[in-house]
Amino acid sequence: MRLSLNKKVFIPIYPVSLVEQIVEFLTQAAIEGRVKEGTRLSENELQRILGVSRSPIREAFRVLEKKGLVTIIPRRGTFVQRMDEKRIEENFTIRAWLESLAARLATERLNQKDLENIGSSYSRMIQAVKKRNFRNYLRSHAEFHNTFVNASKNDTLIKIVENLRIRVIWHRFMVNYVRENSEYGLQVHGEILDLFRKKSALQVEALVKEHILVALNWFLEFLESKGEEETEHRDLKKINPLNFGKELPKI
Numbered sequence: 001m002r003l004s005l006n007k008k009v010f011i012p013i014y015p016v017s018l019v020e021q022i023v024e025f026l027t028q029a030a031i032e033g034r035v036k037e038g039t040r041l042s043e044n045e046l047q048r049i050l051g052v053s054r055s056p057i058r059e060a061f062r063v064l065e066k067k068g069l070v071t072i073i074p075r076r077g078t079f080v081q082r083m084d085e086k087r088i089e090e091n092f093t094i095r096a097w098l099e100s101l102a103a104r105l106a107t108e109r110l111n112q113k114d115l116e117n118i119g120s121s122y123s124r125m126i127q128a129v130k131k132r133n134f135r136n137y138l139r140s141h142a143e144f145h146n147t148f149v150n151a152s153k154n155d156t157l158i159k160i161v162e163n164l165r166i167r168v169i170w171h172r173f174m175v176n177y178v179r180e181n182s183e184y185g186l187q188v189h190g191e192i193l194d195l196f197r198k199k200s201a202l203q204v205e206a207l208v209k210e211h212i213l214v215a216l217n218w219f220l221e222f223l224e225s226k227g228e229e230e231t232e233h234r235d236l237k238k239i240n241p242l243n244f245g246k247e248l249p250k251i
Contacts, residue, residue, distance in 0.1 A: 092216035
């Protein structure tokens, strides 16, 4: 079934460029599993869904290729990057070292507002687990990490970590991870928050690193157990165009 669109589906948000908005939309669709890995992204279909011309879509594809989210194959098209065990292991290992470094750098640079934001994110994580709303947990989890990474004040480090997070198309796996490990997740983030408050730089660095590597081991085991059984992806045609232009946190 073809989507019925109207003039209000896409309203440009200024001063953000149209290309940036398309990049954000497709990035979230890929991260959340709303576009299947290996899916060919049709320019014509996206033109119809988003109500935009071909030019910004092509430019968005080039940006997404640099981010590692898609692969452009001449005369064949643009395809959503596949995620495999090797990519996940490489990504999480690098992130474990870099995010833990960001945590150490942030320890002395977090101001009271930053600590309050981290604390608020942690409170929302607790409430999300109580309500069994694991997608809300993921949003608050992302805010928790983003706050201390940004507080490192190291622009190069922030950009690399952000790019590494985007490159992992793992959201659908993460929901399962949180569902099975929510008690551990709340415990470790509570300890991280406490260490930030105590300004225990080396301890928080070690704990953040351990936390990410624990998640890596779970993901590798999960992939091995699931194999090719993962079928939760939705086709590109089922993307809700009304979500276009909405800003969602990265995970």
